[in-house]
Amino acid sequence: MSTLPLFDDALVQPLSEGAAVLRRFAAERADTLLADLQAVLAQAPWRHMVTPGGHRMSVAMTNCGDLGWVADSTGYRYVRTDPMTGRPWPAMPLSFVQLATDAAAAADFGGFVPDACLANRYEPKAKLSLHQDKDEYDHGHPIVSVSLGIPAVFLFGGRKRSDPTARVVLAHGDVVVWGGPARLHYHGVLPLAPGWHPAVGNMRVNLTLRKAGPATNSPADDRGEGLRRHRRAKADDRGEGLRRHRRAS
Ligand code: MD3
Numbered sequence: 001m002s003t004l005p006l007f008d009d010a011l012v013q014p015l016s017e018g019a020a021v022l023r024r025f026a027a028e029r030a031d032t033l034l035a036d037l038q039a040v041l042a043q044a045p046w047r048h049m050v051t052p053g054g055h056r057m058s059v060a061m062t063n064c065g066d067l068g069w070v071a072d073s074t075g076y077r078y079v080r081t082d083p084m085t086g087r088p089w090p091a092m093p094l095s096f097v098q099l100a101t102d103a104a105a106a107a108d109f110g111g112f113v114p115d116a117c118l119a120n121r122y123e124p125k126a127k128l129s130l131h132q133d134k135d136e137y138d139h140g141h142p143i144v145s146v147s148l149g150i151p152a153v154f155l156f157g158g159r160k161r162s163d164p165t166a167r168v169v170l171a172h173g174d175v176v177v178w179g180g181p182a183r184l185h186y187h188g189v190l191p192l193a194p195g196w197h198p199a200v201g202n203m204r205v206n207l208t209l210r211k212a213g214p215a216t217n218s219p220a221d222d223r224g225e226g227l228r229r230h231r232r233a234k235a236d237d238r239g240e241g242l243r244r245h246r247r248a249s
Pocket residue numbers: 118120128133143145154176178182183184185186187188189206208
């Protein structure tokens with residue numbers, strides 16, 4: 001007996017092994033996601049973080065969930081408390097969790113449950129330089145990204161900064177899932193062109209849903225510490241600082 005597909009295959013565009021664009025996957029949920037984001041912003045407003053190199057990021061950011069990504073003079077990391085308010089990050093809205101789990105499943109990553117959402121706000125000219133996402137505890141989990149508002153040109157490279165990059169336009173409601181071999185690929189966003197979207201105005205918002213921390217309250221905690229130690233040893237073997245490749249300028 002046949003089953004209905006969860007998502008139209010024609011709207012799935014593979015980018016590389018482990019990475020797929022799900023065109024308009026979040027379109028019908030966009031208004032709910034945006035309303036839930038407004039509630040997050042009331043507790044944890046947009047802010048421009050400053051990199052360890054002293055550069056103010058052109059993209060404004062905030063977080064929700066158990067862990068939030070921050071940049072400051074000492075580096076890049078996930079923390080439980082918003083440094084701006086001293087309070088825990090707002091809870092992750094159920095609409096975000098549901099979207100992440102559904103999109104990951106449609107891209108064949110079943111059982112994905114995010115514990116962190118980094119929200120990015122692009123105003124015209126804002127950009128994100130080529131970087132890898134390496135601050136999460138276990139790179140075995142995928143990242144789900146949701147684009148809302150005016151379109152942006154996304155750059156998708158390879159495992160080395162010098163690898164060639166493909167350009168992909170990401171529009172309102174598009175979802176991208178990055179896992180497997182694509183998880184550590186370099187990527188970035190070109191400076192945003194001016195535009196207008198009826199639901200979002202003159203900006204682009206990107207939600208990145210992540211599993212940033214170790215599994216908790218389970219024997220997997222022990223496995224997790226073993227994994228962390230293993231990775232540290234590997235990085236030492238390569239004589240490579242953990243943060244060396246991350247978000248340079
Ligand atoms: C490819 N954000 O927040 S989302 C980021 O559009 C980030 O705001 C971009 O890069 C944005 O770190 C791109 C797409 C994305 C997220 C994670 C990835 C692409 C990725 C991890 C590995 C490879």
